[in-house]
Amino acid sequence: MFALVDAVAFYASAEKVFDPAIRHKPVVVLTNNDGCICAVCPIARQLSIPKFQPYFKIKRYLEHHDVVVRSSNYELYADLSERMMTVIGRFCDDHYVYSIDESFLRFSGFSKVISDWADYGQVIRRAVWRETGLPVGVGFGPTPTLAKAANHAAKKLFGYNGVAVINDDKSRCEILSKMAVTDVWGIGSRLGNKLKQLNIQTALDLANQNPKAMRRMFSVVVERTVNELNGVACLTWDEVKQNKKEIFSTRSFGERITDITPLKAALVTHAAIVARKLRRQHSLTKRIVIFAASSPHEEVYYKKSMLYDFITPTSDTRVIAKAVSEVINTLYKPDTRFYRCGIGAIELESEYFYQTDMFNKSADNPKIMTCIDTINNRYGVGALSIGSEKLTQKWAMRRAFLSPHYTTRWSDIPVIDCD
DNA sequence: TCTGGGGTCCTAGGACCC
DNA sequence: TCTGGGGTCCTAGGACCC
Numbered sequence: 001m002f003a004l005v006d007a008v009a010f011y012a013s014a015e016k017v018f019d020p021a022i023r024h025k026p027v028v029v030l031t032n033n034d035g036c037i038c039a040v041c042p043i044a045r046q047l048s049i050p051k052f053q054p055y056f057k058i059k060r061y062l063e064h065h066d067v068v069v070r071s072s073n074y075e076l077y078a079d080l081s082e083r084m085m086t087v088i089g090r091f092c093d094d095h096y097v098y099s100i101d102e103s104f105l106r107f108s109g110f111s112k113v114i115s116d117w118a119d120y121g122q123v124i125r126r127a128v129w130r131e132t133g134l135p136v137g138v139g140f141g142p143t144p145t146l147a148k149a150a151n152h153a154a155k156k157l158f159g160y161n162g163v164a165v166i167n168d169d170k171s172r173c174e175i176l177s178k179m180a181v182t183d184v185w186g187i188g189s190r191l192g193n194k195l196k197q198l199n200i201q202t203a204l205d206l207a208n209q210n211p212k213a214m215r216r217m218f219s220v221v222v223e224r225t226v227n228e229l230n231g232v233a234c235l236t237w238d239e240v241k242q243n244k245k246e247i248f249s250t251r252s253f254g255e256r257i258t259d260i261t262p263l264k265a266a267l268v269t270h271a272a273i274v275a276r277k278l279r280r281q282h283s284l285t286k287r288i289v290i291f292a293a294s295s296p297h298e299e300v301y302y303k304k305s306m307l308y309d310f311i312t313p314t315s316d317t318r319v320i321a322k323a324v325s326e327v328i329n330t331l332y333k334p335d336t337r338f339y340r341c342g343i344g345a346i347e348l349e350s351e352y353f354y355q356t357d358m359f360n361k362s363a364d365n366p367k368i369m370t371c372i373d374t375i376n377n378r379y380g381v382g383a384l385s386i387g388s389e390k391l392t393q394k395w396a397m398r399r400a401f402l403s404p405h406y407t408t409r410w411s412d413i414p415v416i417d418c419d
Numbered sequence: 420t421c422t423g424g425g426g427t428c429c430t431a432g433g434a435c436c437c
Numbered sequence: 438t439c440t441g442g443g444g445t446c447c448t449a450g451g452a453c454c455c
Contacts, residue, residue, distance in 0.1 A: 010455090031424040038424070038455080051455090054423040072424090099426095099455060188453045219429095248426055297423065307447085342425090398422095 001111060001140060001167075002147040005088050005124060006102030008135040008155060011039035014080050015070050017133040018406040018414050027068045030055050033252055033398045034071055071399035075380075079407045083132050091124050096241045104144060106237055121154075121163030141166040144235050145228035148185040149175060149203060156183075176204035176229065186225050191218065203229065243281045243348070249273035250342025254398040256295075257338040260328065262394040263292060267324045269389045270343040275317040276381075278345055279369060284313035284354060285345035290324060292331050295339035302336050312357045313349055316364040317372070321386050380408060 007013055011029035016022055026044030028037050036052050047065050049058065055069075062069060081100045089095050092105035107114075114120050121138035128136045139151025146166045153164035153175045166172045182192035184203045200206050207229035215223035224234040249270040257263055267290060278285055291305035308323045320343070356362070375384045382389075404412035 006455095033422090033424080035422080035424055052424075056422050101455080186453075190452060221429095244427070246427060250425065252424070295423080305448090340424095344426095 001107045001117070001142060002144050003092070003105040003107070003121070003124075003138055003140045004098075004102060004144070004147040004151040005105060005128075005136050005138050006099075006151060007084065008137060009039050009041045009045075010081075010101035010134070011070075011072065011077055012041035012044070013134050014077050015068075015073070015403055016041070017080065019403065022068045025068050026065065027070065028062065029070045029072060030401070032072060033254055034400055035252070038072070069401050071402040073399075073403050073405065075405045075408045076403065080132060080134060084128055084134055084136070087128050087131050088124065088136075091120075091127070094237070096237075098240075104147070104240055117165045117167060118163050121165070125162050136162070138163045139166075140164070142231045143228040143233045144240055145185050145225060146172065146231065149179060149183075149229070152179060152183050172207075172231065173204055176207055177202055179203040181206050184225060184229070186221060191222070194218070243283060243350075244277075245348060246344060246346050247274055247277045247283075247285075247348070248342060248344040249277070250291075250340060250344075251397065252340040253338065253395040255394075257395055258334075258336065259394075260332045262392045263332060263338055263341060264324065264328050265389055265391040265393075266341050266395045267292070267328065267343060268321045268386050270341070271320040271324055272317045272386060272389060274343050274345050275315050275320050275369075276373065276376075278315035278348070279373060282351045283345075283348040284315050284351050285320075285348050286310055286313045287345075287347040288320065288323065289344045289346055290327055290331065291343075292338055292341040294337050298337065298339070302333060304331050304333070306331060311360045312362040312364070313354065314362070314364050315351065316366075316369055317386060318365075318368075319363050321388065322363075325388075 012027045015027055015029060024043070026047060027041040028044050028049060029039040030036065031038045034055055036054055037049060037058070038051065040049050040051060044067055047067070049062070049067070077100060084101075085095075085097050085103055088103050088105065092107050092110075095103050095105045097103045117140045121140065124138055125136055128134055137151050137155035139147050139149065139154050141147035141150045150164040150166045154160045154162050157164070157175070157178055164175060166175060179202060181187055181195050181200055181203055182189060184206060187195070187206070195206065200209065206226060209226055211223045211226040214226050227234050251266070251270070253266065274288070287307060287309050289305050289307055291303065293303035294301055306327045308327060310319070310323075314320065324343075372384045376382070406412055406414055
């Protein structure tokens with residue numbers, strides 16, 4: 001049995017945890033640079049606020065309906081996420097954090113102990129609520145795709161109260177028949193449109209297709225989805241937990257940049273983020289892509305990207321930052337209004353099977369990196385960083401509606417006034 | 420006045436080489 | 438006279454997810 005646990009409108013719910021005044025109000029959270037709406041709480045959802053619309057386009061509508069608007073407080077969300085995942089982890093024998101607010105759980109042998117999965121789901125919900133103040137939905141299913149579907153039912157369909165279980169054909173058909181095909185994990189709007197032309201409307205319609213025919217018409221991914229919807233496991237636990245094959249860090253700037261110094265500072269910061277992510281999954285990269293670009297909405301669009309190959313694969317922040325120094329002059333173009341930049345590690349290999357080079361000594365120093373990671377894990381990311389990250393903060397993101405860092409900054413800790 | 424997220428994986432098509 | 442294969446690498450863009 002698998003389960004998928006995720007938070008209801010995570011960012012918006014996180015904003016409500018330490019701010020009782022907005023708990024019963026419509027709340028939305030914006031993406032980086034206050035660009036788009038990315039989270040809509042259930043109360044705000046009733047106002048049919050669309051996700052991923054540019055904020056400035058619906059600003060007036062939000063004001064008119066007295067909607068509380070917040071910038072992304074990533075420091076707060078990351079910390080609450082970690083607490084939430086720690087609680088969830090207690091209830092299964094293995095779990096995999098799939099994104100900041102969702103986690104796959106695996107239960108092997110639990111069926112002998114647990115007679116009622118729905119009850120068990122409520123136990124998990126109550127524990128997370130009690131210990132973090134976050135509302136979560138829980139979906140159980142015999143395959144990861146069905147667990148995802150049950151999770152959808154738990155949160156969106158009437159009568160489930162936050163927990164749904166698929167454990168026989170009746171519950172499976174019941175839930176899948178009420179789900180649109182585009183609510184299935186892996187079926188987006190494009191595939192959805194094509195499927196609708198074949199009169200495949202609901203998730204159950206899709207489940208009833210011939211898997212081989214689906215493969216011929218679409219892809220092996222759709223075939224796998226059909227099988228999974230029928231309880232035939234195609235994604236093994238190891239595949240669900242697989243390491244990333246590419247790791248990117250990209251960001252748009254708070255304001256357009258024309259100087260080379262802030263561009264370099266931003267890219268070195270991305271180098272540090274990518275290297276940290278690589279180390280976390282015990283990977284090294286042989287090749288990275290470094291890019292900078294103007295806004296695609298600009299009249300003349302400028303984008304330059306460069307590949308950089310390392311002689312020996314690396315996950316060392318300093319080595320990747322040095323690559324930035326080497327290419328920055330080629331990337332930079334004077335009088336260009338840079339809008340975003342980033343770095344991606346695109347050819348990864350495991351650090352456990354590292355092949356040394358006979359003629360070139362690796363510049364990596366794992367001990368220094370481990371030391372930096374340990375300090376940053378304890379005192380916060382950025383406590384220790386590469387000097388050129390700090391050259392300037394001119395590129396920092398815009399966050400006009402930022403809430404306090406309640407859990408990660410001493411000065412922001414909530415105070416209860418007892419008078 | 421002007422504003423438009425970020426991450427991962429996959430594939431089609433072009434360039435180049437033998 | 439005219440025809441014409443197959444592999445690798447790179448890039449851009451599509452698709453999906455949250």
